[in-house]
Amino acid sequence: MKKTVFALAAFSVVGLAHAEIATYAVDPTHTFVTFEAKHFNTSTLRGRFDKKEGTVSFDRQGKSGKAEINIDAGSISTGVPALDNHLKSKDFFDATQLSSVKFVGDKFTFDGDKVSAVAGELTMLGKTVPVTLKATNFNCYTNPLLKREVCGGDFETTIARTQWGMNYGLQYGLPDSIHLLIQVEAVKQ
């Protein structure tokens, strides 16, 4: 009898551990969304968003997860202040009215125990459109400074900005297609 209780207890603990969903808080100093846009089919213009926050939870055994990242469009940074101001205006992000850009990913694809893709929805300018991010370099490590597990990697996708109603400059040859490169590192809570 005693043995059975022990066995059951041991079994349920292991079961719980396997089913346990670990929660990670996005490290804003190692999490950035960078966009790339071709300028008249010659040089590539890059920019990033400096203010963001988010949480990621994932279950390696159950191969599922959820990521939610909020980005302040008003924190856009290209290194050219006049361009930043134009990008914050109604022509592009309308950052005073609708400053939040949100990605919610709830369909995680795994290759072994590494995340290889995250599908979800990207909301910008009040419109929500499905987006799939391809993941590379996914890895977890123990950060020696934080003494905690950190998981992260690189994610990328290409979007057509007109899907969110961002149409400015198409007639002048500014591209519709925007490449997004997303660095994410998140600290286990």
Add this chain to the structure above:
Amino acid sequence: MAAWRSLLVALACTPLPGLHAEPVAYAIDPSHTKVYWEVRHFGTSTHRGRFDSVEGSIEIDREKGQGDVSISIATASISSGVPALDAVLRNGSFLASASNPTAYFVAKQLRFDGDRINALRGEFTLRGVSRPLSLKASNFGCRTDAELKREVCGGDFETEILRSDYGSTFGLPFVGDKVRLLISIEGIRQ
């Protein structure tokens, strides 16, 4: 009369080869010229940043397939999006911006594919250390800018360096040694 004629012919002929052989000078447009860097963090995510203050000039002699590229980068203009990190990057064990405020890339060897530049070979100076460096070019093209009403040429250039080659050892090996440099350049015809 005949002499007058030959003088005209001579005058008409000389400027042409002269024009063709003449290198065309372009001034770098700082609002469309940036040096971006990428480095791996703990073998995991790719950390990106840029240098905001880049100046320089380019001369291209398409007939001869030659040119002269000179770019200077203000090392203190590094921008990672994290001000505290920028301060660390400017310090002695990384960029040593106080003693080495400028990094330089100079190249006299330009390789062309038709009239498009597809590679540059020159020398990169960082922290006062100069080493040979080649840049691969893509998307090189010229257009007449609608606002400036001048020819603008530009493209993307990329290379990889080992920062330890230049004495930049901060954070090794957790912050990668290999740094990918992505350089967007546009130059306005002078």
